[in-house]
Amino acid sequence: MNKIQSQTRTVFPFTAIIGQEEMKLALILNVIDPKIGGVMIMGDRGTGKSTTIRAIADLLPEIEVVVDDLFNSHVSDYDLMSDIIKQKIEQGMNVPTEFIKVPMIDLPLGATEDRLCGTIDIEKALNEGIKTFEPGLLAKANRGILYVDEVNLLDDHLVDILLDASASGWNIVEREGISIRHPARFVLVGSGNPEEGELRPQLLDRFGMHAEIRTVKDPYLRVQIVEQRSDFDRDPYSCIQKFQDQQNQLKDNIILAQNKLPSVKIDYSLRVKISEICGALNVDGLRGDIVTNRAAKAFAAYKGNDEVSVADVKTVIKLCLRHRLRKDPLDTIDSGSKVEQVVDRILVQDL
Incomplete structure (x- = not known):
């Protein structure tokens, strides 16, 4: 062994x-x-x-x-x-x-x-x-x-x-x-x-x-996923060895991000924009604001940056807010799309 x-x-x-x-x-x-x-x-x-x-x-x-x-x-x-x-x-x-x-x-x-x-x-x-x-x-x-x-x-x-x-x-x-x-x-x-x-x-x-x-629809991607899993089931140690360098790189990136996180800054005007988005979406309470700020800083640290950008906020905000919206049973737009529409409208001038 x-x-x-x-x-x-x-x-x-x-x-x-x-x-x-x-x-x-x-x-x-x-x-x-x-x-x-x-x-x-x-x-x-x-x-x-x-x-x-x-x-x-x-x-x-x-x-x-x-x-x-x-x-x-x-x-x-x-x-x-x-x-x-x-x-x-x-x-x-x-x-x-x-x-x-x-x-x-x-x-x-x-x-x-x-x-x-x-x-x-x-x-x-x-x-x-x-x-x-x-x-x-x-x-x-x-x-x-x-x-x-x-x-x-x-x-x-x-x-x-x-x-x-x-x-x-x-x-x-x-x-x-x-x-x-x-x-x-x-x-x-x-x-x-x-x-x-x-x-x-x-x-x-x-x-x-x-x-x-969601379940992957692309047949070529589905075949790739099935083959990947079959390779692992047949010889797990070879599969682990194959991805060891990528695993180590991601592990190092996470450690670096954890160490960098306390020093990451988020500009006041961007914090105001985040709260403006939460207000426009009628998000109850302040958890949405707090979590979006935290997630954006974590993402910036993960990318190795010292300051949160508008792009960082756009990447994480849907994950932080989609489940906090009040659901209208007659609404045909899903909550993720609704967040994206408001984000694009409020942050578009900053890009």
């Missing part, structure tokens, strides 16, 4: 995925800046949603975590550190670390609240005075990706918990007057088929971005 076979899981390479550029861009931008708020991917069955999401997780650089910590705690960032590790560091104790793959956690449809949030052993707490916490999926997903397939079929109560944890970066479990909290910073990725039902608008609004994907 060669080196790549021993070190690499057989996950379809992200750079080998053909088409679906909108979905891939949304995932990359959320990885560069997790504060964008995750991405909702809606599309037909069999369009590579799950494959793409697992591929981006496998592509990411390893993260440094505290050894044997339940929450993948960072060794120096307090926002990504459990209370136990904070106490050890404050007491000057030695905290060993290791590097692990970015966690990729699947939330099954039948999951309970305890499975998601974790549980406290009440009996041991009352009888022995010891807080024993059994971590849930939110703990395991800290500093990683939490993937919910068919999120539109998930219980609304669990969706609320997910979105609250994603927004705050913390999970709090309270039972019988006993409370435990831990960091829960993750990129929330949901996917679903619109034929199986829509998310409530107020929940959809909480996802930072919304990508729509």
Whole structure:
């Protein structure tokens, strides 16, 4: 077995995925800046949603975590550190670390609240005075990706918990007057088929971005996709080796963008234009403005630029706003086209 076979899981390479550029861009931008708020991917069955999401997780650089910590705690960032590790560091104790793959956690449809949030052993707490916490999926997903397939079929109560944890970066479990909290910073990725039902608008609004994907119609492109997948199924390690240079290049670009992001600027006049677009589209609240600003800066960083351009905004704004528009059942224009029309009208003078 060669080196790549021993070190690499057989996950379809992200750079080998053909088409679906909108979905891939949304995932990359959320990885560069997790504060964008995750991405909702809606599309037909069999369009590579799950494959793409697992591929981006496998592509990411390893993260440094505290050894044997339940929450993948960072060794120096307090926002990504459990209370136990904070106490050890404050007491000057030695905290060993290791590097692990970015966690990729699947939330099954039948999951309970305890499975998601974790549980406290009440009996041991009352009888022995010891807080024993059994971590849930939110703990395991800290500093990683939490993937919910068919999120539109998930219980609304669990969706609320997910979105609250994603927004705050913390999970709090309270039972019988006993409370435990831990960091829960993750990129929330949901996917679903619109034929199986829509998310409530107020929940959809909480996802930072919304990508729509469709089945490829071009027969030549379909053949290319089928051949690519067949090659991987027949010999996954050769396929991974074939795309290794492209994978490494994309990984390097993401790391550079993450480091560059804090220094990227967006001109005041361009921020005003973004808010003007949100106002013209009657977008409720300010999430649309905030997410568009964040996504545009992440895209500029990804391109290696120091300042956001009008073109950067035009590239990301549809992903940030299309799911925030009020739906008119009699409207024949889809929300993405509506966003594009307003954007072209307001930003055309700046090109």
